[in-house]
Amino acid sequence: MRRRVVAAAILAIAAGLLSPMIATPATARAASVVRVDELSATRSAIFVDSPAMGRTIQVQVLHPPGGGSRPTYYLLDGLDPGATQSTWTNATDAEPFFQGKDVNVVLPMGGQASYYTDWAADDPRFGRYQWETFLTQELPPLIDANFSGNGVNAIGGLSMGGIAAFVLAVRHPDMYRAVAGYSACPDLSIAEGAILFSIANRGGNPLNMWGGPASPEWAAHDPAVLTEALRGKTLFLSTGTGIPGPHELEIKPQLPENIFFGGPIEFGVDACVTSFEQRLRSLNIPARVEHNAVGTHSWSYWQDTLHDSWPTIGPAIGA
Template sequence: MRRKLVAAAVFAIAAGLLYPVAGSPAIARAAQVVRVDDLSPTRSAIFVDSPAMGRTVQVQVLHPGGGGDRPTYYLLDGLDPGATQSTWTNATDAEPFFQGKNVNVVLPMGGQASYYTDWAADDARFGRYQWETFLTQELPPIIDGYFAGNGVNAIGGLSMGGIAAYVLAVRHPQLYRAVAGYSACPDLNIAAGAMMFSIANRGGNPFNMWGGPGSAAWNEHNPAVLTEALRGKTLFLSTGTGIPGPHELEIKPQLPENIFFGGPIEMGVDGCVTAFEQRLRSMNIPARVEHSAVGTHSWSYWQDTLHESWPTIGGAIGA
């Protein structure tokens, strides 16, 4: 595969100069690929020199082994993403699940407590977080160039990543046809306190992200304020109730607090998803919202909902 990618590099670098995304700041130069490691015939690690982030970012891609172009699903991790392997491939069956499907699945590495957004200020703990620019401006032309992407995209994620998926979708509606949130709270009016706490709990300064809740910057990222931008997209949300279900005794990598607090966390998510669903309905914006009678904030349930969502998300992008 690597020899096939050499020619694509020229396209990707050039495309980076021709892939404007409304709402993203201009970058001085295009992101460039440092190297590509083929981890298997259908999984590659791509290392991208990101001008926005000021460092090299690893992204892993699940992709078909054959030729032909295909859509892309950007699948974001949770609060504590893997540094060398996405928790989606470490804690779920995402890799075998997507084998044989005509889609690129893009899994960014790193970004702990980042909410995959552009932070207003560099952080003493996390450094420079400019994930929105990276994910919406720098990375798409590289993925399309290296992995035969056809420019049709969806975005999804769990918990922090699901919030980010909806935030990126309302800020860049032209970029995504479908959006999925697994145990995610897209209403930042409700989620703000938990978001601020989660950043501080990981050692960051939450005010370095968008300032204080209620500021103009928070409203400029809030899907509950920018809901109209979701009209015409295929939307998926899922939540449990926090009541223990069939997966509680399984040993899975997950957020440390979820072992003890996964039930209460999911109960809060359920209330937020219900409120956001009502917001969508009040605006006559259709969405598929799955409320499970049981389920905590943990990976086995996200594997279940990934499977459950795929006919909706994959159908919307022609995968």
């Protein structure tokens, strides 16, 4: 049963705020590259005119300096993604870590509290969110054309981005060979209250995403419902316990509340990951799940788990 008490509280906050601006389908016009800025020999910013969202979206790409075709890893940010630089490159060593690896790493900019999904209605705070269409239809052919992608993809993310990675994977199973979630809860029946609260906490109306808890759109996006679509993929999930560990005194750009609540948040994530792992096991779907003895909901631990995940994700896509 969904966590109705929390959800009801969020809906009470949001009552009367549902935007009348209903999202309209993208036009037949294809997405196009406005420009590409070469930030270094191995990092570029690509600016994409997105018909689905009606604006230009910046995406940064970590890539090898030479030619030849290669796979692509779409790596999604958390609840408060950077506007000009992914927090993956701002708060972790992702850029030097991927240097020398034969893979494109795609880092979308923006999308605060979006869950990288197509929202049912435009939002007064966030505008038009059609991230699923952007990430699965508009962006991939442009990445392949501009960065020698070979059509072999993986997707991963932390927290909000990790939830989205699993949602996109079950809704577009032919697109991804591997999926990774770092401190992410792929069971939406457990995460629902936290998702609704996080959107409202950032000033958006959570009803504009998939509607209220009774909406069938929640089940239509839930990896715990659509789990069978993950069969045959390489899966990685990692979580801490919320117990402070070796990184607590490090200063990192992170969700501000995580300085105080990163332990309880990660404790809840751990319980959710355990539940989702049991769901996978019940269906005999293999997955690598790392339950670390310590660790809070913060960037230094996500750097560690990014490193830990690559021996699983990289070979699955031939990187």
